[in-house]
Amino acid sequence: MDNLTHSLVGAVLGQMGLKKKTGLAMPTLIIAANLPDIDASCAIYGIESLSMRRGITHGPIALLLLPILLWAAMIAFDCWQARRGKRPAGRLPIDKSWLLALAYIGCLSHPALDWLNNYGVRLLEPFSSQWFYGDTLFIIDLWIWIALALSIGLSLRRERRGVANWQRPAWVGFTAVCAYIFANGLITGAAEKMAASALEGSGQSDALVVASPPPLTFWKRDIFWRTADHYGSGSFVPGAGGQLDITGEPIGMDDPRLATWVKGDPAARAFLFWARMPVARSDGDAILIRDQRYMHPLAQSRFEVRLTAPDTASHPE
Secondary structure: OOHHHHHHHHHHHHHOOHHHOOOOHHHHHHHHHHHHHHHHHHHHHHHHHHHOOOOHHHOHHHHHHHHHHHHHHHHHHHHHHHHHOOOOOOOOOOOHHHHHHHHHHHHHHHHHHHOOOOOOEOOOOOOOOOOEOOOOOOOOOHHHHHHHHHHHHHHHHHHHOOOOOOOHHHHHHHHHHHHHHHHHHHHHHHHHHHHHHHHHHOOOOOOEEEEEOOOOOOOOEEEEEEOOOEEEEEEEEOOOEEEEOOOOEEOOOOOOOHHHHHHOOHHHHHHHHHOOOEEEEEEOOEEEEEEHHHOOOOOHHHOEEEEOOOOOOOOOO
16 A cells, blocks of 8 residues: 555554653654655656565565564664753653553554555565465555544544543544445455356366555446466446456457567566556567556556567677
8 A cells, every 4th residue: 555544544543552661652653653664765766666666575574574673763762861861851761661562553454454455465474485465455545544543633623632442533534445445346356256156157267366446436346357378357336346357358468579688688687577457569669568457548657568579799699
């Protein structure tokens, strides 16, 4: 998910009452909720960053060590402020056990949210490079923003006014978002079941089917399917059923030029490492590689690689 969503999740956890457990609880929760995204700096490598993101910093070793590093940094910061006489008088004392627990809670919320979309996350890196996908939420979900921001705002307002049980709006918002995620999971499951049934009826029982939520219209699903040699798409709306192109187009990944050309192109190797549903087609004297999930005109330019023949004159094999 995007970093605003991660930050709002950290904040709502604090407003649910966790911020009263120790000093620096709220900043710890919000920073921890974003901490695995320290790998975002690799975006400077462009397409090659696809093989770097959501990997080692989202895996078990990082999720064990990062909260400890944040915990130590927060304690050091509190001590530094105290030595300089700058520690806010109203700040709660540091409870080291609770501070460490909150660092883990915030940090673990990050891969849980990332798993929910179809971009993918390598939850077992470095022990395994397998990608995991929840296909439940779009990577930026406006409705989650609204629900969390509203619940946090109402909770803060009640707290400032001294209203009893000021945590209630945060709990309501958190529960509503959990229910929303669950409902979206059911929609995805229904869409994939419908598509799989239609494809099986046409004799394509071995198809991989992915139902992906589009932005804003969370109740709809874009459907992508592929067999060993063909791919297609469709759509699904609960209650109205779905439409599916069961004829499909050639995947094109059997192009004999690919094996050689990919070897000389780091961006192509990175893209194929990340791609869940790669397709290829000839583009003049080049090969254009894309991923079915990101072939919408607004996204495809950021998720494609144009392969050309290697310069064997300068770099003979």
